[in-house]
Amino acid sequence: MDRQSTIERIEEVIDRPELLHSPPEVAQSLLQLTKNDDFGLHEIVDCIRADPAMSSRVLHVVNSSRYGLSTSVTNLHQAVSLLGERSIRLIAMTFSIANAFSTGAARELYNDFWRQALTTAAAARRLAVHLDDVDHNDAYTTGLLSHLGTLVFAQVEGEKYLSLYRSTSGQRLAQLERRKYGIDHVDIGARLLCQWQFPDVICDAVGSHRDPEIEAPLAMAVHGGALVTDALWYAGDESIAACRGWLEDRFDLTIDQFVKLALECRDEVQLELEVYGVDADIPVDPEELLEQARQRYMESSLTTALDFDSYDSVFGDE
Template structure:
């Protein structure tokens, strides 16, 4: 029997001839919000260039997802009430989820985006509990944690199908299954895409090292991802190929300062976060 040649990271990204691009409006908004000198008026001027996105943002702001006491009538008002960082999260959610809508017979996109939206919600919650400086960055990181899977589904379909089959047969986690078929994994591919999108370095690093906490530049943010994935596993919120038992690096507990009491508190609101994630998807897709 001939030896199977494992596909590398370079092989996969070499097949991506047209890198999925974020809308220019989102890229500009992210850049502006990262600048402490920017104003609500500047952010508003950029966002009104994309009327479809502006309408979706207003729809979300006025939904029970945010539960504001009074209706918000315009985008500038929404920016002032919710703040730059929350608006950035909304814009990123709308852009990324709508960028990857192509259906695949071997990969359930609805399950994938449900998992990603729940990861985003839980990551924001955990980041706030652990007192990370920007829980909204954790939200975006959670949303994008597994984005590399979608690149692999599109550009390495045979290898991805085989990887998922290995995970199901041996009850492996997705990373271990990937290394049986490839010399890379979706974390490395996802980090590459986030880097292409010029997202913050610590976000890119957290995506890349989601399975390697000891190599993470920002172990707290990476711990948020690992713990969020652990909670998703406990709740059976998974996408194709996630077949291993939920597990967590012991160092995560220390990085996040979570004890048994905190864990019970987090678990008590997980169902609410799942409902919020489903609501988010319904409005965005």
């Protein structure tokens, strides 16, 4: 399949949800239901209840550490009452959409998808508290959906895409996708969400969240979340330095705050991955993360000092 054929096939999948291996019926029903302002909470509950597996997943997530509820939630009515229809709807829709791409070649990426999606979501939610006009639930949901395009790619291109995916990680993945296919998973995910009538603010944030120069608050939170994901799952000097530097520049986070954020996300995600039935062993050693962050900070400070000394030696006497 050449580049143009791939793009056409992806556009066909986006425009015609029935081409998916398992159409996201719950997501579609919820979208239709909530288009009107006068829908009732019981209608959302009935919609989710129609899919027993979905009901179970929603209750698992609601009872996870993310929400920190003091009592166990045992039914969907209780879940909706505690968290509201917006959060329940987004959780159910995210599950439904991800599961639509959970067969065939996309199944090979399913565990990876949830590892990255949950980490990005956890970090984005924490970063959202530092930004004005960003709802932390929107940040979490957008983080969950930000990697959706990889599953679409895998479904359309199969093993060819899996080979490319396995050859790289983080920001470089989108670069290789554009080079090979003329489109990347970030754009694909955003277009699919727009087609499924997700809120514009979420579609826009998904579509721009890999741009380090982004100014939109929600996309900033998700970009930071993606960098934390790279640092945790693809730990190395380059990914840690990129994350540390960007968070310091945009969020004014100190080294200790950066490490605290990363480790809180790691602990939260390890618990939630167990709910999703995904391998929860995040390959990050706390001491190593702290040491690498501090080492990079010292190198950066030394470079700045040397640059200043060089400038001063040339212009200092003028």
